[in-house]
Amino acid sequence: MGEVFTHRLRVRYSECDQQGVVFNGHYLFFYDVALTELWRALVGEYGEMVEDGYDLVVAEARIRYREGARFDELLDVSMPVAHLGTTSMTVRPVFRVGERLIADGEVRHVFIDPASKAKREMPARVRSALRPYLDGTGAAPSA
Template sequence: MSGVFTHRLRVRYSECDQQGVVFNGQYLFFYDVAVTELWRDRVGPYQEMIDRGFDLVVGEARVRFVEGARFDELLDIEMPVHHLGTTSMIIKPVFRVDDRLIADGEVRHVFVDPTTLKKKPMPPDIREALASSAV
């Protein structure tokens, strides 16, 4: 499978604030769902990676808000892998409703040992699997 992975979700009422738009903090939750689905699609079950002695932690996250998504809209989250380093990767998510840009950003993940949480080099097979989503 190649190309940028996109995950679609429907905005639920409970995710909206008093202004009737998605509360800003929800976008990182939406991102977390999308990265889990990216992993499932391109790499495989997340637990298998943990069983092999690798995990991911977020080292940095930034979200730029452009327009608010609203209740019951379909939100597409594009997940382009922007950078694959030795121990880290950067994904630059783009959130859209139809052609409307809702938000975008950048999230840096670091590969770690699940027990010690010390950095580890990215496994070659994971690098290869994610390269298909790279831009």
């Protein structure tokens, strides 16, 4: 298994629902924050990629909820890269508070030309940066 990038967030009160747990819709937002930080750490400035004629869009997203994270807990979002295709990539985020599995899922992204919105081949520098983080298993995280 390759390396796994992990980003830590603190759950804010405004992200919790009336039951006192993180509202389900926030997990994709948390994923987006972690993906932005992964990109910044491994690939570089996202805006430079867009200026070079590449953008990244979500084509498919699935989150499986296991247990609710709560206000002020530290939530670790691990970002194993499950697939690097020709024009797409798949990340299987895992959300944990300590040893507790909170949620997991799968998000498929497609590289596009920002002007035409047509699919584009993944930039070589992106592939090189993400390859060490490719988990190689193709399997969903276990519970």
